[in-house]
Amino acid sequence: MSEIYFVRHGQASFGSSNYDQLSELGHEQARLLGEYFAERDTRFDHIITGDMVRHRETAEGICVGMGLGEQQFQVYPELNEFDFHSVLRAYTTQFPEHALPEKPVAADFFRRLKKGILLWSTGELQGDLPETWASFEQRLKTFCDTVMQNHVGQRLLVVSSGGAIAMVVRQLLQAPESVMIELNLQTRNTAITHCRFNSRAMRLSSFNNVPHLDRPDRQALITYT
Numbered sequence: 001m002s003e004i005y006f007v008r009h010g011q012a013s014f015g016s017s018n019y020d021q022l023s024e025l026g027h028e029q030a031r032l033l034g035e036y037f038a039e040r041d042t043r044f045d046h047i048i049t050g051d052m053v054r055h056r057e058t059a060e061g062i063c064v065g066m067g068l069g070e071q072q073f074q075v076y077p078e079l080n081e082f083d084f085h086s087v088l089r090a091y092t093t094q095f096p097e098h099a100l101p102e103k104p105v106a107a108d109f110f111r112r113l114k115k116g117i118l119l120w121s122t123g124e125l126q127g128d129l130p131e132t133w134a135s136f137e138q139r140l141k142t143f144c145d146t147v148m149q150n151h152v153g154q155r156l157l158v159v160s161s162g163g164a165i166a167m168v169v170r171q172l173l174q175a176p177e178s179v180m181i182e183l184n185l186q187t188r189n190t191a192i193t194h195c196r197f198n199s200r201a202m203r204l205s206s207f208n209n210v211p212h213l214d215r216p217d218r219q220a221l222i223t224y225t
Contacts, residue, residue, distance in 0.1 A: 002153055002196060004195045005155070006193040007157065007158065007190060008165055008188065009189065010023075010028075010061065011223045012225060014106065019054075021057065022061070026054070026189060029213070029221060030057070030058045030060070030061025033065060033190045033212045034066040035065040042155075045155055047059055047157045048158045048159070049079065049159045049160070050161065050164070052080055055079070058159045062159070078139040078142055079160040079161070080164065081164055082136050084113055086130055087117055091113075091116030093126075093127055094127065100112065113185075114185060118178065121177035121178075148199055148201070149199065163184045166184035172203065183207070188208055188213075
């Protein structure tokens, strides 16, 4: 069976000077997901990550929960998140009347980011952006093509980010750009998106599931940042 478990990283350090590291809760989420896999004897032929710190830390936490020793991860920069800081900065520069308040909360951030991504996807966002929407699309397509070429018959764990996973899902569904934006903003930390594939195609099986957190005593552990 050829299948891929895309996992969004655990809760990162939103609001701190360095977002690209897991919070204490993020580490716990990753470990619990690993325990979930271990309880079901779910084993992976390869563990693949982007090259962001939060991806590596999430994969390490999953391995701890699974009771695995130190693992070598395959690293694909194609799985990195788009630079949402640059998108947000470009949006608030282009529309200064929508600048973030002095003490923003998460809702302030995501409301502006959603508008910025939409303009980015249509080529209307101005400013010096490190990546075009088209190049973001292409690198995720390239990754999926690589998987289909090289990993038929294997089960893969792929740790990435919400925007990158949402882009993969959008491509699999052949949905409009706006769908990626909606999927991105609802993807939960350490959520599983499951796909099956062969050498010709990849198909979505499920999206944004958190079975390791879906119980009454863990509802407070479900996060989106």
